[in-house]
Amino acid sequence: MEQFLYYLKVSLKSIRRAPLPYSLTILILSLGLGVFFANATFYYRLNLDPLPHKSDKLFFPFMNLVPYDCQNCEPPNVLSYSNVQKLGATDIPSAKAAMYSADGYLRLTPQQPPMPVKIRLTQPDFFRMFEVPFLHGSVWPDASARAEVILSRQTAEKLFGDTNVVGRSLTLDDFEYTVSAVLADWAMLPRLFDANNNNHLSEVEDIYLPLETGYDRNYLSNSQSSSFQDADYRKLATDGRTKAIHQLQFWVQLDTVEQQQAYRQFMANLTADEKKAGRHPSAINNKLVGMRDIVVHFNKDGGDIKAFALVTLLFLLVCLFNASHLSLNRYLSNQYEISLRRALGASRWHIQQQALADVLLMASITSVAALLIGYSGISLMNELLPANRLFSSWDWTLLLSLLAVTLGCSYLVTLYPSLRASFGALNQQLKE
Amino acid sequence: MISLHLIFKSMLRRKVVTSLLLVQLALTLALLSNSSLLALQTWNQLSQPTGLDLDNILYVSLKPTSKNLQEYPAFADLLERQLAAVRQMPGVAAVSFTNQSPLMEGGSNSNVNDENNRENNTQNVPQYTVSPDFLKVLQLDVLEGEIPQTIQAWDGESTVPVVLTKSLAERVFPGKSAIGQLTNGGPVAAVIEDFYGQRSAERVMYNRIQIAQIYGVAWGYGIILRVEPGQAKHIRSQIPDVLKTADANIEIFSVRTMDDQLHRMFRNEFGLATLLAVLSGLMLLVSMISSYSNAHFNALKRQQEIGIKRALGASKHSILLEMLTENWCTTVAGAGIGIVAAWLLNQALALVISIPALPVWLPLTALLMLMLCVTLATWYPARIATQVSPATATKTL
Amino acid sequence: MIQINNLSKSFRTELIETQALKNIQLHVTEGEFVALTGPSGSGKSTLLNVLGTLESFDGGDYLLDGQSVKGLSDKALSALRNEKIGFIFQGFNLIKDYSLFDNIELPLRYRGFAAAERKRRVEHALEQVGLAARRDYHPSQLSGGQQQRVAIARAIAGQPRILLADEPTGNLDSLMARQVMELLEQINRDGCTILMVTHDPDQARRAGRQVQIVDGQLSDAAMYDPLQHASPVAVA
Numbered sequence A: 001m002e003q004f005l006y007y008l009k010v011s012l013k014s015i016r017r018a019p020l021p022y023s024l025t026i027l028i029l030s031l032g033l034g035v036f037f038a039n040a041t042f043y044y045r046l047n048l049d050p051l052p053h054k055s056d057k058l059f060f061p062f063m064n065l066v067p068y069d070c071q072n073c074e075p076p077n078v079l080s081y082s083n084v085q086k087l088g089a090t091d092i093p094s095a096k097a098a099m100y101s102a103d104g105y106l107r108l109t110p111q112q113p114p115m116p117v118k119i120r121l122t123q124p125d126f127f128r129m130f131e132v133p134f135l136h137g138s139v140w141p142d143a144s145a146r147a148e149v150i151l152s153r154q155t156a157e158k159l160f161g162d163t164n165v166v167g168r169s170l171t172l173d174d175f176e177y178t179v180s181a182v183l184a185d186w187a188m189l190p191r192l193f194d195a196n197n198n199n200h201l202s203e204v205e206d207i208y209l210p211l212e213t214g215y216d217r218n219y220l221s222n223s224q225s226s227s228f229q230d231a232d233y234r235k236l237a238t239d240g241r242t243k244a245i246h247q248l249q250f251w252v253q254l255d256t257v258e259q260q261q262a263y264r265q266f267m268a269n270l271t272a273d274e275k276k277a278g279r280h281p282s283a284i285n286n287k288l289v290g291m292r293d294i295v296v297h298f299n300k301d302g303g304d305i306k307a308f309a310l311v312t313l314l315f316l317l318v319c320l321f322n323a324s325h326l327s328l329n330r331y332l333s334n335q336y337e338i339s340l341r342r343a344l345g346a347s348r349w350h351i352q353q354q355a356l357a358d359v360l361l362m363a364s365i366t367s368v369a370a371l372l373i374g375y376s377g378i379s380l381m382n383e384l385l386p387a388n389r390l391f392s393s394w395d396w397t398l399l400l401s402l403l404a405v406t407l408g409c410s411y412l413v414t415l416y417p418s419l420r421a422s423f424g425a426l427n428q429q430l431k432e
Numbered sequence B: 001m002i003s004l005h006l007i008f009k010s011m012l013r014r015k016v017v018t019s020l021l022l023v024q025l026a027l028t029l030a031l032l033s034n035s036s037l038l039a040l041q042t043w044n045q046l047s048q049p050t051g052l053d054l055d056n057i058l059y060v061s062l063k064p065t066s067k068n069l070q071e072y073p074a075f076a077d078l079l080e081r082q083l084a085a086v087r088q089m090p091g092v093a094a095v096s097f098t099n100q101s102p103l104m105e106g107g108s109n110s111n112v113n114d115e116n117n118r119e120n121n122t123q124n125v126p127q128y129t130v131s132p133d134f135l136k137v138l139q140l141d142v143l144e145g146e147i148p149q150t151i152q153a154w155d156g157e158s159t160v161p162v163v164l165t166k167s168l169a170e171r172v173f174p175g176k177s178a179i180g181q182l183t184n185g186g187p188v189a190a191v192i193e194d195f196y197g198q199r200s201a202e203r204v205m206y207n208r209i210q211i212a213q214i215y216g217v218a219w220g221y222g223i224i225l226r227v228e229p230g231q232a233k234h235i236r237s238q239i240p241d242v243l244k245t246a247d248a249n250i251e252i253f254s255v256r257t258m259d260d261q262l263h264r265m266f267r268n269e270f271g272l273a274t275l276l277a278v279l280s281g282l283m284l285l286v287s288m289i290s291s292y293s294n295a296h297f298n299a300l301k302r303q304q305e306i307g308i309k310r311a312l313g314a315s316k317h318s319i320l321l322e323m324l325t326e327n328w329c330t331t332v333a334g335a336g337i338g339i340v341a342a343w344l345l346n347q348a349l350a351l352v353i354s355i356p357a358l359p360v361w362l363p364l365t366a367l368l369m370l371m372l373c374v375t376l377a378t379w380y381p382a383r384i385a386t387q388v389s390p391a392t393a394t395k396t397l
Numbered sequence C: 001m002i003q004i005n006n007l008s009k010s011f012r013t014e015l016i017e018t019q020a021l022k023n024i025q026l027h028v029t030e031g032e033f034v035a036l037t038g039p040s041g042s043g044k045s046t047l048l049n050v051l052g053t054l055e056s057f058d059g060g061d062y063l064l065d066g067q068s069v070k071g072l073s074d075k076a077l078s079a080l081r082n083e084k085i086g087f088i089f090q091g092f093n094l095i096k097d098y099s100l101f102d103n104i105e106l107p108l109r110y111r112g113f114a115a116a117e118r119k120r121r122v123e124h125a126l127e128q129v130g131l132a133a134r135r136d137y138h139p140s141q142l143s144g145g146q147q148q149r150v151a152i153a154r155a156i157a158g159q160p161r162i163l164l165a166d167e168p169t170g171n172l173d174s175l176m177a178r179q180v181m182e183l184l185e186q187i188n189r190d191g192c193t194i195l196m197v198t199h200d201p202d203q204a205r206r207a208g209r210q211v212q213i214v215d216g217q218l219s220d221a222a223m224y225d226p227l228q229h230a231s232p233v234a235v236a
């Protein structure tokens, strides 16, 4: 320890002798790392798997079961009610749920001012499939229409000032509903069950309504609803159930490879039958997309973060090169002293230990500066690319890896120069 | 007088330092050219013609908060009250309702085709359902035909005449007048000037308008108005209250000028270009620091050499020039690699975002910029180096 | 050729002021070989530096070829130095990173000679000092005496009219020192004026004329040095 303190003191002394090159090295290194941190945060968060143990078992089936004739069309991004009924008419999946989202106004009583809410209209398996935690009450017993809602914890607190509100009633868009459950805190980021239109970047909804009730009460999707037929999308209860109004997502849970194989076969049989019956004029194009691939499936472009990631990585590289260049210069100007000390009996190991002290010192200053710069970078990015706002927070894993990166970079920046200084031919340096 | 040959020799001797510098300069140039390219692209997009008076058209996005108000006939009545209230505001030149705003990424749209020639189909044409004053608000001239003056209801039976923008009319009915022709959405009543509808459309100027009731308000709707020049700010701040007075059961999502709409539409591009510009600035800074420190250390390390040269008859001026030349050589060499790197980066970026191909002049401009920065950064340490006293430097160690 | 009247020079640091040269009076005519002697710290190097325009001076006047150097711009001084004066430093002062050829060529570059001319002169100079075979060596690959010869070659390559040598043999053994001395005498015979600082009385005697500095002043002893009277052109 005492020895280490001595090394630190030597480091500090050599910094004080030439403060400008040292601070420039730190500045450059923390600029590179800060910019990298800011981007790495988004990159890490956006690519985080919200259900790591399960995401390989969840699938979204797509098919071209639409009334138009198109020979090289991609299947639509959303399904119709009858699509879903057909895709769900099997026992192969361990769980299955159709869903969509809509906007509504929530009140405790009709006289109160409205509270705008996001609604997810779905089926009971949704909560099992995505492991949504319940605080009070339980999920609807089946998928049929019922005037019962499930509230997020926040919504319950905002509306009732309490979470234990199972059985109480509320008014949603002028209709009365009973609360059948309240969720515990739940944030699925990114919420991969709804990745169309970059919706996976949004927060989860405030309130859950049975899908059938949503159709009965004419809730139109707030994300995408496409009609491929002469149909009145204001009449979801009738036209919505029978005609080609597409607005649903549909997820199935297929636990084993056999199940997945069986479901693919099921889809193939289904589309073949439909084609035979003349209801599938387009070319058959079935897809069973896993949850891990769903973002790519929906967002073929939109690589802003990726592009920026590429560029920031290059920037970090530049800064690393630059910082090592600077510190090489610094060491070279110190070389005479190092050689002198080696001549006085310091071993290479001593010199390396000295370098280690340098590294630690540099890493600690740099990480503070880099975190500051990273924080401002994140604020700037939130300002400029607000869509990714939810993905800008730091957790311990991230923070620790960032610190490790800093340490690694400081080491790299110091390593080569110190090696060069300590392995250089001794007599030659002294002679110069 | 200055020997490039000697400069290259001295660069080669400091292999590691020089290659670090070269790599860094190359990357900087690559990044600088590509981010300028993106910034240019965004700027071009923002300044492309929209056919609209960006500053004096306001769009209020709103929605009734009660189910009752969201449905006809209550909704029609609400619209009437709202339009009347806005029309009375001083400084408002014209006002209309509309299901959606122009200048959007995407929105309500449908395919349009000639009923007699369905093969020629145009997809994703924005469809507007508006009151007759919509054209007055946007100040669009009628080129052919006449704008229907009554707001049609959707009864499911009678067809609603359509108004097409000029470019769409030419697309759907090439080589003939569109007036009276039948589209899949109804007969063409008029052709109007082009304006920017939705970015995701086949062409941004393709638009279809119907003077009709708003079909449904699940996604909200809009009140669009034109104000007298200079009034936008004032009216923008007043209008929420005016609308709330007409009926309190509404939620107002936003009040924007068309200019805001345009900027929102390119928000991602703008954001990315800004970020890249910031990054380019940082890169230039880093290059300057590295040129500075390189020259600084060089000056320190080669004090004796410079002193000897001075003693042998080099003027201060030629020492300065020599140091600058050395840095210029490095910059040009780095930039040479950088132009290749810029091209590679351009290809890589094109895989994830839409970015045009790199024009030749851009990396060259970036090179000039880099040269300027490098020169500025080298100047000071090089000047210091020239101050070396030859008498002191040549003294025996 | 060189006329110094009443020249004085002092160094100022924050703490002390050192009067390095006081009222120096020195005239050197073309073709002379002057040895400058004196105790350490007496101001020999300073005088040489002033003569070589490497250092400015405070009082008095310095005329080189009848032209006063006072008030000349840096550019003019550099050109003057480059054309008329050759330096041989006590510490060789070769540029480590350059080959012998590049080192010798350097002042010719500043002079603006064309490449062919430079090459001719460098090779000639190298031959004169007997190092023609090693033109691509680097200074660190040479012995001290060889390095000093390179320094001489560099100094004479431009055929300067004046050669200023500061202890050119200080670092060399006596054999080497003699060789260098002979080389200088040869150069002097070819018409070059030489001012040489030396501690070696033998060498001093071999010069045409001896001047001694003590405490920044040309000492009286020098005036009465018998050798001075023996020298063919004595100007005091």
Ligand SMILES: Nc1ncnc2c1ncn2[C@@H]1O[C@H](COP(=O)(O)OP(=O)(O)OP(=O)(O)O)[C@@H](O)[C@H]1O
Binding pocket: B392, C011, C012, C013, C018, C019, C020, C038, C039, C040, C041, C042, C043, C044, C045, C046, C047
């Ligand atoms: N740059 C300087 N700053 C301050 N004082 C100086 C400087 N250069 C020389 N001096 C002082 O001027 C005086 C003369 O120095 P100079 O180098 O001319 O001596 P010298 O006769 O060449 O001695 P030596 O024989 O040891 O080389 C000395 O006292 C020295 O300390």
Ligand SMILES: [Mg+2]
Binding pocket: C044, C045, C046, C166
């Ligand atoms: Mg001396």
